[in-house]
Amino acid sequence: xxxxxxxxxxxxxxxxxxxxxxxxxxxxxxxxxxxxxxxxxxxxxxxxxxxxxxxxxxxxxxxxxxxxxxxxxxxxxxxxxxxxxxxxxxxxxxxxxxxxxxxxxxxxxxxxxxxxxxxxxxxxxxxxxxxxxxxxxxxxxxxxxxxxxxxxxxxxxxxxxxxxxxxxxxxxxxxxxxxxxxxxxxxxxxxxxxxxxxxxxxxxxxxxxxxxxxxxxxxxxxxxxxxxxxxxxxx
Numbered sequence: 001x002x003x004x005x006x007x008x009x010x011x012x013x014x015x016x017x018x019x020x021x022x023x024x025x026x027x028x029x030x031x032x033x034x035x036x037x038x039x040x041x042x043x044x045x046x047x048x049x050x051x052x053x054x055x056x057x058x059x060x061x062x063x064x065x066x067x068x069x070x071x072x073x074x075x076x077x078x079x080x081x082x083x084x085x086x087x088x089x090x091x092x093x094x095x096x097x098x099x100x101x102x103x104x105x106x107x108x109x110x111x112x113x114x115x116x117x118x119x120x121x122x123x124x125x126x127x128x129x130x131x132x133x134x135x136x137x138x139x140x141x142x143x144x145x146x147x148x149x150x151x152x153x154x155x156x157x158x159x160x161x162x163x164x165x166x167x168x169x170x171x172x173x174x175x176x177x178x179x180x181x182x183x184x185x186x187x188x189x190x191x192x193x194x195x196x197x198x199x200x201x202x203x204x205x206x207x208x209x210x211x212x213x214x215x216x217x218x219x220x221x222x223x224x225x226x227x228x229x230x231x232x233x234x235x
Contacts, residue, residue, distance in 0.1 A: 006032075006039055013042055017050045128206055130217045134158075139208055139215055141167075145200040152179050152194045152206070159184050159210050166209040169198045170216070176207070184210070 009032050015021045016029050033040050068074075130139035137158040144151040156165055166181040179196035196203075200219070207216040 006036060009036075009039060010042060013039070013046060017043065017046050018053075126200065126203075126219050128217050128219060130208070130215050133215065139210075139217075141206055141217075143200055143203070143206065143219065146195075149177075149195060149197040150179075150200045150203060152196060154182070154192045154194060154208070156184055156192075156208070156210070161185055163211045164209075165192075167192075167194050167196075168207050168209075169196045169203045169219075170205040170207060171198060171202050172204045 009029055012021055012025060012029055016026065021029065033043065125145070126143040128141045128143065130141075133139060138155070139157075140155040142153040144153075150169060152167060152169075154165070154167055159165070161184065163184045164181055165184055167179040168176045169179060170176050177196045177198035180192075180194035182192040182194070203219045205216050205218050207214055
């Protein structure tokens with residue numbers, strides 16, 4: 001059985017076989033070998049290599065293989081990609097129960113609102129997922145009613161870095177109520193908190209200007225399917 005002492009002595013076996021071990025360590029190692037059959041077997045296995053070493057010609061060996069020049073960048077890119085994916089998963093979990101249509105979770109949320117508000121009729125929060133988006137783009141929103149209007153938690157991923165995202169709510173009559181803006185940075189999924197003066201009970205849709213495109217999704221779950229409107233950015 002290998003002991004901690006064996007591990008320490010085995011680190012010195014190479015120098016011992018080549019005669020480069022200091023005298024005190026040499027004596028200590030030989031004393032250990034007398035009582036350790038495993039380490040003696042290791043010495044015997046190295047004997048053939050030691051015998052051939054004097055015949056080796058260093059000039060006949062080529063240079064040691066070098067790792068690819070871009071290996072470091074590739075490793076960093078892989079790690080960065082894993083970090084981004086982890087952040088995406090965390091954000092998807094935040095919005096996921098509504099996006100997946102978890103009716104039970106929604107029922108619990110509505111029941112809690114009724115209990116804590118005493119059935120005052122206040123609007124429950126609305127979760128909205130944009131669909132029919134370009135490949136690689138994800139947009140979602142969570143809308144909360146407040147006395148001043150509507151608080152909007154926006155999630156955007158996959159648009160071009162530096163893109164200005166302007167958010168608005170649209171009333172049933174088509175009037176748009178601005179809710180602020182934020183700039184998307186590649187590599188960091190944008191998770192912004194904005195607000196609009198339009199009361200959530202009057203909101204029919206939410207829209208996001210992202211660059212030259214405008215994406216619109218209905219607020220009411222029973223509304224029509226998500227719209228997609230190409231539009232030139234005014235900025």
